[in-house]
Amino acid sequence: MFYYEIVCCSCRQKFTLDEGSQKYKLFKERTNKVFRCEECESKIRMDAIKNFLSSLK
Numbered sequence: 813m814f815y816y817e818i819v820c821c822s823c824r825q826k827f828t829l830d831e832g833s834q835k836y837k838l839f840k841e842r843t844n845k846v847f848r849c850e851e852c853e854s855k856i857r858m859d860a861i862k863n864f865l866s867s868l869k
């Protein structure tokens with residue numbers, strides 16, 4: 813199985829993109845240069861949800 817080892821743009825931790833994943837494809841095609849690890853992505857998603865909910869109040 814092929815994978816790329818890249819650095820998360822948020823936490824600067826190394827993580828891997830496994831072959832067959834959406835991010836692997838994006839990286840290979842150079843369509844996206846900024847990548848975040850799963851942990852940072854879920855954090856950002858949670859923050860977005862929190863911001864959305866607080867905007868409703």
Ligand SMILES: [Zn+2]
Pocket residue numbers: 820821822823824825848849850851852853
């Ligand atoms: Zn990260």
